[in-house]
Amino acid sequence: MPYTAEHKAETRARIVGSARKLFNRRGFTDVSIDEIMAHAGLTRGGFYNHFATKDELYAEAITLTLQCEKMTADGSEIDFSLPPSRLSELIINAYLSDRHFQDVEESCPLVALPSDTARGGEPVRQAYRQVLEAMIRLFERSQDKRGDARQRAIAMATLCIGGMTLARAVDDGELSAEIRHIAKDTALLMGGWNAKSPTLAAE
Amino acid sequence: MPYTAEHKAETRARIVGSARKLFNRRGFTDVSIDEIMAHAGLTRGGFYNHFATKDELYAEAITLTLQCEKMTADGSEIDFSLPPSRLSELIINAYLSDRHFQDVEESCPLVALPSDTARGGEPVRQAYRQVLEAMIRLFERSQDKRGDARQRAIAMATLCIGGMTLARAVDDGELSAEIRHIAKDTALLMGGWNAKSPTLAAE
DNA sequence: TGTACATCAGTGAACGCGCGTTCACTGATGTAC
DNA sequence: TGTACATCAGTGAACGCGCGTTCACTGATGTAC
Numbered sequence: 001m002p003y004t005a006e007h008k009a010e011t012r013a014r015i016v017g018s019a020r021k022l023f024n025r026r027g028f029t030d031v032s033i034d035e036i037m038a039h040a041g042l043t044r045g046g047f048y049n050h051f052a053t054k055d056e057l058y059a060e061a062i063t064l065t066l067q068c069e070k071m072t073a074d075g076s077e078i079d080f081s082l083p084p085s086r087l088s089e090l091i092i093n094a095y096l097s098d099r100h101f102q103d104v105e106e107s108c109p110l111v112a113l114p115s116d117t118a119r120g121g122e123p124v125r126q127a128y129r130q131v132l133e134a135m136i137r138l139f140e141r142s143q144d145k146r147g148d149a150r151q152r153a154i155a156m157a158t159l160c161i162g163g164m165t166l167a168r169a170v171d172d173g174e175l176s177a178e179i180r181h182i183a184k185d186t187a188l189l190m191g192g193w194n195a196k197s198p199t200l201a202a203e
Numbered sequence: 204m205p206y207t208a209e210h211k212a213e214t215r216a217r218i219v220g221s222a223r224k225l226f227n228r229r230g231f232t233d234v235s236i237d238e239i240m241a242h243a244g245l246t247r248g249g250f251y252n253h254f255a256t257k258d259e260l261y262a263e264a265i266t267l268t269l270q271c272e273k274m275t276a277d278g279s280e281i282d283f284s285l286p287p288s289r290l291s292e293l294i295i296n297a298y299l300s301d302r303h304f305q306d307v308e309e310s311c312p313l314v315a316l317p318s319d320t321a322r323g324g325e326p327v328r329q330a331y332r333q334v335l336e337a338m339i340r341l342f343e344r345s346q347d348k349r350g351d352a353r354q355r356a357i358a359m360a361t362l363c364i365g366g367m368t369l370a371r372a373v374d375d376g377e378l379s380a381e382i383r384h385i386a387k388d389t390a391l392l393m394g395g396w397n398a399k400s401p402t403l404a405a406e
Numbered sequence: 407t408g409t410a411c412a413t414c415a416g417t418g419a420a421c422g423c424g425c426g427t428t429c430a431c432t433g434a435t436g437t438a439c
Numbered sequence: 440t441g442t443a444c445a446t447c448a449g450t451g452a453a454c455g456c457g458c459g460t461t462c463a464c465t466g467a468t469g470t471a472c
Contacts, residue, residue, distance in 0.1 A: 002435040002446045011448075026322055029232050032425060045428080046449045054426065110369075115318045118371040119229055125374035132373060154382055155389045159358070162365015166313075168321040170335065171328035179357055186358045186393075205413045205468040214415075235458060248461080249416045257459065 012050045014040045020061040021105040024112040028058055028120065059123040062109045066131055071106075073097035088142035088156075089193045095160045096184040101167060101176070110135070111164045132157065142191060152190055159187040215253045217243045223264040224308040227315040231261055231323065262326035265312045269334055274309075276300035291345035291359075292396045298363045299387040304370060304379070313338070314367045335360065345394060355393055362390040 018039035022031040033047050033054060051057055070078045072094045080087065094100060095108070104112065110131055117128045139156045143149035163183025167176040185195035221242035225234040236250050236257055254260055273281045275297045283290065297303060298311070307315065313335055320331045342359045346352035366386025370379040388398035 002437090003448060004436080007435090008448070027230070027232070027318060029230070030322075033427085034425085042448095043450050044426095045451065048427075049448055110372075111318075112321075113318055114368045114372045115230060115314075115316055118315075118368075119233075122374055125372060129373045129375055129378065132369065133378075151385050151388075154385045155362070158362055158365045158369060158382065158386050158389075161369060162361045165317045165321075165368060166335065166361060166364060169313075169317045169328060170332040171325055172332055175332065175336075179361065182354050182357045183361050185354075186361075190389075205470090206415060207469080210468090211415070236460085237458080245415095246417050247459095248418065251460075252415055 008050075011040075011042070015042070015047070015050060016057065016060050016064050019057050020064050020109070023058070023061050023116075024107045024109060025104050027113065027116045029116075055121060055123075058120055059127040062113065062117070062124065062127040062131060065109050066134060071099065073099055075099060084138070084141035084144075085192075088139050088191060089188065091138065092156065092160060092184060092187050092191070092193075096163055096180045096187075100164065101180065104168075108161075108164075110161045111168065114161075114165060132161075135160075139191065156187045156191055159183045159190070163187075211253075214243075214245070218245070218250070218253055219260065219263050219267050222260050223267050223312070226261075226264050226319075227310050227312060228307050230316065230319050232319075258324060258326075261323055262330040265316065265320070265327060265330040265334060268312050269337060274302065276302055278302060287341070287344035287347070288395075291342050291394060292391065294341065295359065295363060295387060295390050295394070295396075299366055299383045299390075303367065304383065307371075311364075311367075313364045314371065317364075317368060335364075338363075342394070359390045359394055362386045362393070366390075 015036060019031070019036045022036055022039060034044055036057075037044055037047055070080075072078050072090060078087070078090060078094065082090065100107065100111075108131075109117075110128065113128075117124050136150070136153045136157050139153035140149050143152050160183065163179055167180045167183075170176050170179070188195040218239060222234070222239045225239060225242060237247050239260075240247055240250055273283075275281050275293055281290070281293060281297065285293065303310065303314075311334075312320075313331065316331075320327050339353070339356045339360050342356035343352050346355050363386065366382055370383045373379050373382070391398040
């Protein structure tokens with residue numbers, strides 16, 4: 001057998017990685033197969049040795065991120081062996097950080113591709129759900145000693161993803177920072193951590 | 204002068220209205236000018252009597268919605284002369300309703316086009332910000348007698364838009380409904396109204 | 407009131423271009439002997 | 440260990456197609472007389 005199975009798997013992974021970055025920046029339909037392959041250091045035709053159609057790539061590009069999200073707000077790696085509560089607090093801070101806001105290519109696809117996904121086929125939306133559920137479960141684990149943990153976890157995820165999505169869509173840097181700041185404080189407060197602006201709580 | 208100025212303005216408005224519906228459903232780049240014009244009962248070439256380029260249309264399609272959002276959860280018209288608190292409560296319920304979830308064409312563009320907007324030019328993002336700011340101001344007015352009203356208004360808007368965005372992206376109807384339900388209760392609770400699940404509040 | 411005219415909203419064929427996909431090929435590689 | 444071979448990952452020209460935009464035109468309309 002010429003070329004090892006690993007060789008092919010590596011090339012495939014390189015294509016998906018390139019696609020992920022380009023999709024994050026410009027969405028599914030605006031990125032051509034030519035561009036993806038060139039970014040991966042390959043040419044047009046080889047794409048079809050790995051995927052039957054362009055659509056097949058969408059779901060994989062989203063799922064890939066599950067293995068990639070490991071950066072904190074200051075750029076260091078997140079330690080996933082931390083206790084759930086400390087871990088969730090860290091992730092909320094990282095998610096709504098300047099770093100995540102600016103680094104579109106390495107962005108969480110839940111933020112970069114929500115409306116694209118809503119218009120996509122079943123596999124893409126399934127992949128989106130799986131990534132979202134992983135996030136919710138992680139937050140849920142941090143809440144196990146308190147009242148309805150899942151409800152709070154979902155609200156926290158909505159604030160993280162929704163806050164960053166709005167921050168990215170808006171043309172005003174100040175408003176953008178304000179939204180992220182408030183989403184972060186609200187999510188932290190809701191999870192039982194201390195936020196900078198405790199006046200937020202409903203009175 | 205052949206044709207009245209009103210005639211031209213009406214045609215233009217019809218084009219923007221068609222564009223808005225099609226954009227809501229399929230995003231900016233997937234919708235062709237041919238389709239927009241055909242939907243408005245016109246032909247290709249006439250487009251350039253009204254707009255210099257396709258991009259010019261994006262911002263207008265988003266801004267148009269400011270005049271269109273007037274439906275409650277049960278399909279009746281919202282009465283904008285209601286006191287701010289009652290009005291905001293009504294809008295939160297309408298925003299996260301089944302009706303708004305299903306009616307993609309008439310959807311709020313803040314939900315239908317966030318990632319498309321983030322990738323768009325300055326005019327689109329400005330229009331997006333203006334619609335968002337109108338929503339925030341409306342919520343803010345409902346909070347005027349209580350602590351930091353603007354912070355709560357932004358958190359409420361984030362829950363409304365973020366919740367609906369996630370609900371639309373996910374392939375599981377149950378999870379989708381759960382997210383909308385929780386986003387709604389959290390936003391209502393945060394604004395000081397009664398929600399169905401008061402256990403949500405941070406303890 | 408009736409008519410001739412100038413205007414310009416709307417038409418539809420045509421343009422150049424880049425897309426997703428196909429296909430005949432090439433040449434680097436692991437294996438059999 | 441050395442070589443001949445079969446495999447198949449990767450190449451790049453070519454395809455049909457639909458896009459955004461242009462342009463010469465047409466014909467419905469408001470106005471001047």
